[in-house]
Amino acid sequence: MVQNRRWLTLLTHSVLVLGVLVIAFPIYLAFVASTHTLNDLVQSPMPLWPGGELAANYSKMIASGLGEASGFGRVSAGRMMLNSLIMAIGIAVGKIAISIIAAYAIVYFRFPFRMTAFWLIFFTLMLPVEVRIMPTYQVVAALNMLDSYWGLTIPLIASATATFMFRQ
CATH class of the missing domain: 1.20.59 (Chorismate Mutase Domain, subunit A)
Incomplete structure (x- = not known):
């Protein structure tokens, strides 16, 4: 006999959603960090919402790649x-x-x-x-x-x- 246990379904879905959030948070944090300047990131606490430097940071990365400070020379x-x-x-x-x-x-x-x-x-x-x-x-x-x-x-x-x- 199959019983519909709504509380069990709700519990399992809640655990799964929590697991997805735990796994996705570092990816979200990396994206947020890519939208801020370096000065914004070193302040405490680190911002948790996207900043306004997305276009500037990504265009700079595409144009210049890794800088000399990376240890690999300039790599596009x-x-x-x-x-x-x-x-x-x-x-x-x-x-x-x-x-x-x-x-x-x-x-x-x-x-x-x-x-x-x-x-x-x-x-x-x-x-x-x-x-x-x-x-x-x-x-x-x-x-x-x-x-x-x-x-x-x-x-x-x-x-x-x-x-x-x-x-x-």
Whole structure:
């Protein structure tokens, strides 16, 4: 028998709305910070409503990008977006290609230790990113691929998650 418990529905929706607000607040705060000057932001308390500098701040960021104080020299916003696009496309295409081939081999070919290979791939899902950061950096540095698209893309192509999903 299904009963309509209005109080339970109200409680679950209230918890969900509260969760959305907790998650969305930092994003809203970042947007509000982007609409104020630096002097407004360092005052206590920080403003919680959007300011009047939205157009000026965004046009300045698009025109000049990161300034010299960033430590990276002058990098335009267009260049940063192009780098992100190249990385996203390269990683997505490479990850799909490698993972689908690995999943196909595990599912359709009969070879010794086939399931052992699958379980080794599966167990790598349990390795957190923090465990792999230093070894990955050392390999990329040893291959002289630092500061290149390849050095950022190749370590991220191999994906146990994608292989596992394609196998399913």
